[in-house]
Amino acid sequence: MSMRVKELIEAWQRSAGETRTADTYEVRLPVHDAAKLAALREMFPGRTEEDLITDLISAALDELEAAFPYVQGARIVAEDEQGDPIYEDIGDTPRFNELTRKHLKRFQQG
16 A cells, blocks of 8 residues: 555545554654654544554655665666666665565465
């Protein structure tokens, strides 16, 4: 589920959900962030703090992935609509996607 923060707010308003892993993660928030989280919990009473944290992490990871810079490789992988070559990305994005698929498979297998 890929979304920006604005879309995240809309999702909270719709109370949408997604399959979760059995794994849990414990975090200690800076006081100012905890206050923001409490404010969001009050603004969206249908969402638990855990739901909010999960959705915020998801949105942040999507934005992080989008922020990885494109690094042009030497190999042509496609052509655009004008017939110009599109070169493979040899930056962090392909490695991040590969590792994500690896871990996704592990989580899906249980």
